[in-house]
Amino acid sequence: MKRVFPILAVGTAAFLGYGFYEALWVAPTDQLQGDVYRIIYYHVPSAWTAFVFFAVNFVASIVYLVRRNLKADAVAVSAAEVGLVFCSVVLVTGPIWARPVWGIWWTWDWRLTSTLVMWLIYISYLVLRRFSSSGQTPVLAAALAIFGGLDIPLVYFSIWFFRTQHPQPVVGDGGSIDPSMFQVWLINWGAFLCFGALVFWLRYRQALRLQEIEEAEALESLLEVRGA
């Protein structure tokens, strides 16, 4: 890791820089909104990245419960934390854009509300991890992650008909986005995914180390009891 990590870090930084350049200078200015719209190059790729990491968390939690492999638990906690950071970026950049364009910071629209609820669910996941005693944390957290994963479709379903102010998806069939803009989007998404994966990898390694320390401490205290 010591050798590969700096290389990857430099590569990711260059990729992020390239994405930044593309977003601010290369992408055409929006006809209606002007330059304000450029924040979507951070907003939308962050949202997609957050979804990817939450999905990883869900799958890793199921794998943990089935296999009882602590590595899966390390993946789950790292993915939840990185996903939550990206989800926070979405929730912060959204209002920054909305203020000049809509005139308000926040509205209880279905996309905004469901993203906020998703954010709350993963906060409660991390709070549970913090508060439970170490030996049982992985099992309890995995159970909660599965509940959260099942809840998110219901959240989306329950508020889909809220009056919406959020721009409709402009990607896919009948999308109206300019191809050059879409390309910048993808570049930024790629850069964000690389950055997220890099941080995820670091956190994963750290989680594994923490598990080792815990095991060593547990063993030590057992030996002490036996020695006494």
Next chain:
Amino acid sequence: MSFRSGITRATLAKDIRLEWRSKDAINSMLFFALLVVVIFSFSFDPTAEDSRRIAGGLIWVAFLFAAVVALNQTWARELRNQVLDAYRVSPAPPNSLFVAKALGNFIFVGVLEGFMTPLFAVFYNLRPLGPGWELIPVALLGTWALVVNGTFFAAMSLRTRSREIMLPLLLFPISIPALLAMVRATSAILSGEESIGFWIALLVAYDVVFTMASLFLFETVFEAE
């Protein structure tokens, strides 16, 4: 996922008998819900015609907070004298225990709702403009949604530090779709403005999904060491 109804029945009967003799949960829930009614009445004019729009949210918030009081007691009671450990080593299937606890909480919260709904109607001058009987399926489905997840998360928060705080932190975010459905359905019935078909369907879906999830995962959480 084995299940024995005899154990469920015995546990449920024991819990109801305990509650009947002590009335701990129901008294604290009633008092708590009453306090919420009084405090909310300060924030807006409760007799105004508009209040029926907010009343749905208010009623369910009161029931939700009150239910947490009962839910926190369910498993904590079994910690004394290591009853829970005894359950764990006994051959009784954990799901029978879970169903008994969930049904018990369902009955307690149901009794609370039975007492509080007339009080709400009196204090807030409520009279449903839509079909009033529809409140019954909403209440049944909504209460089950709260207690099935609540019982599960209460068992989960037993293993955490400061478990009394943990339960609402886990329960509230996950319950948001169900709460939304209950609140909107109740407001719709009170104001008689829209039909509640969609909300009932959502509550049924929520109940089915999370009852299954709880039954699947309860044993894992219960035996976690």
